[in-house]
Structures are given as structure tokens and as C-alpha cells.
Amino acid sequence: MxxxxxxxxxxxxxxxxxxxxxxxxxxxxxxxxxxxxxxxxxxxxxxxxxxxxxxxxxxxxxxxxxxxxxxxxxxxxxxxxxxxxxxxxxxxxxxxxxxxxxxxxxxxxxxxxxxxxxxxxxxxxxxxxSNKDAGRQAAEILKKALPNGGKCIAFAGLPGADNARERLEGIRESIQGTKIEILDVRADDMDQARAKRNVEDILTARSDVNCMIGVYAYNTPQIYLALQEAGKLGQITVVGFDNDQATLGGIKDGSIAGTVVQQxxxxxxxxxxxxxxxxxxxxxxxPADGLIIIPTQIIDKSNVDGFIAQVKTWLSAK
Structure with a gap:
């Protein structure tokens, strides 16, 4: 049994x-x-x-x-x-x-x-x-940080991808009529070591550059790191996209002007x-056009603390 x-x-x-x-x-x-x-x-x-x-x-x-x-x-x-x-x-x-x-x-x-x-x-x-709208928001940060104009280099993982291309189009459209210009876009194929080298190369070759734009989430932290190692934090205006912790930390300490965050x-x-x-x-x-748009937001020193708290809430979601 x-x-x-x-x-x-x-x-x-x-x-x-x-x-x-x-x-x-x-x-x-x-x-x-x-x-x-x-x-x-x-x-x-x-x-x-x-x-x-x-x-x-x-x-x-x-x-x-x-x-x-x-x-x-x-x-x-x-x-x-x-x-x-x-x-x-x-x-x-x-x-x-x-x-x-x-x-x-x-x-x-x-x-x-x-x-x-x-x-x-x-x-x-x-x-x-809407990556074009996000680019327009990045341009607003640039115009506020560079009222007298600036010479910018943009850094992107995949410049041919629609997200990078549309962000840059939005920036370019919105800085027309100002003295801000984008001189070049440097690609890194989403290789973060290469992204940092691209920044270092610009620091060596272009003394006239006073503005850097990080188009992908990791680009801005690599800009920050390269500037930090070169002793040039605060000397070059930095604007980014997305909410990497290093980007948010740079906004808090004043070395990054702002970022445009997605959701x-x-x-x-x-x-x-x-x-x-x-x-x-x-x-x-x-929608009829097939586009379900979730808005982007400008994060600068005025609201970065509240946004950091929101990120923690998202990451702890069950």
C-alpha cells in the first residue's frame, strides 16, 4: 500500500x-x-x-x-x-x-x-x-545656455537611425536664426569606449568647440568623463538626451546644462x-497615423531632484 x-x-x-x-x-x-x-x-x-x-x-x-x-x-x-x-x-x-x-x-x-x-x-x-520634438526641446536648453551662440559637436551611436536623425533635425530647425551651429556629428556604433575617444579627439583637434551634444543615453556620460579627465568640466556646454545617472549627476553639479528625457x-x-x-x-x-506618442521632458537643475525620485519609483515598480 x-x-x-x-x-x-x-x-x-x-x-x-x-x-x-x-x-x-x-x-x-x-x-x-x-x-x-x-x-x-x-x-x-x-x-x-x-x-x-x-x-x-x-x-x-x-x-x-x-x-x-x-x-x-x-x-x-x-x-x-x-x-x-x-x-x-x-x-x-x-x-x-x-x-x-x-x-x-x-x-x-x-x-x-x-x-x-x-x-x-x-x-x-x-x-x-517624437524624436523631432525632443530635438526641439534640446535646442531650448542650448539657446538658454548659449545666448551668444556656440560651436557644437554632436555624438551619436547610430546617426542613420531615425531616433538620432530626427533629434538632430529638431535641433537644427530650432537653432536657425541663432549663432549656435552643429559643426559635425561623430558616430560610435554604440561602442562606449569609442564614444569617449570621439570626445577626446575633438578636445585635441578643435579648440573652437564650446558645446557638445550627447544624442544617445550613454553619449552624455562619456562626454562628462572625457571632459572631467581633461580638466574641462564647466568650460564646454553639454546638452544630452535621456536619464543616465551620470547625466543627472552632472546636471546637479552644474557641469551639464540639461537633458531631454523619454519614458x-x-x-x-x-x-x-x-x-x-x-x-x-x-x-x-x-491613431490614424500609427503613432502613439509619449511626451518627452526637459530636465535641468530646477527639477532634477524630483525626476531622480520618479526614476527610483519606476525601477521599484512591481
Missing amino acids: KLMGSRAAVAAVMLAGALASAQAAEKKQLYFVPNGAVDFWKLAEAGMKKAQAELPNYAIQIKYPEQSSAAIQDRLLDDLVANGAAGIMVSSVDPKTQTEALDKVAGQTLLFTTDSDAPRSKRAAYIGS PFEWGYQGMKDMARYLEGDKSFI
């Missing part, structure tokens, strides 16, 4: 395990694919965690490409589709060269874009910032929720 009871217990455990596996397999898979593995995406992960708690019938994961390469990202997307992805949200590395690959994905699963849109693709919607937490949270709504047949939330 004891042996039979033991066998029954083992069978029950095996049955429970099989049921759990079956239930997990039944869950629809939603994925977030960033354009590279940088700390900026930690807030998106926090937003996804909140969405997961509200979407028990879905399994939500973030998948980073091994490198910030369009080809590598395309292969990752193909793998996720082959794995049965119900929906994918992607920040495209290079929308212009990836349109065909993204269309292939969109033909097999639900595709949203975020951060860097691919407007010519067949994606169902874009959820994220990746909301991209992760709302993006997963919206994909689930779409899969369940509700498309009413998608």
Missing part, C-alpha cells in the same frame, strides 16, 4: 508538472527587442515587469541583440518568429536597410516599433517619443499592454 501511495504521489507531481508546462506553452509570447544592450533599457524592463503582472495569459521577455547590428537584430527577430512569438516590439538599428526584414516579420506576427521607428515598414504601430518605462508597460489588446481584437487605440 505504501508503494502504491508513493507511486501515486510521483504520478501526481508529474501530472502537475505537465499541466504547468502546458499552461506555460499556451501563454502567448510577447518580446521587446532593443537596438543594443545599454542601461537605458532598464526602465523599459521595469515597465514590462509591471505589464506582466497584469497580463497573466502572456509571457513577456526582453531580448537583446549580441551587437548593435541590423543583420544581427534581423536574425534575432527571425529566431523569435520561429519560436512562435505572438508579438514583437523593436527599436530598429537601421530602419532604412531593415524595411524588408521587418516586413517579413510583420507578415508572420504582430510588429510594433519603439524608440527608433521604421515608418516605411508594415509595423502595426509605433509607441515612443522607456511607459514604452515597456504600454507597449506590452497595447500588443495584448491588439491580439485580442481591439485596435481602437491606434
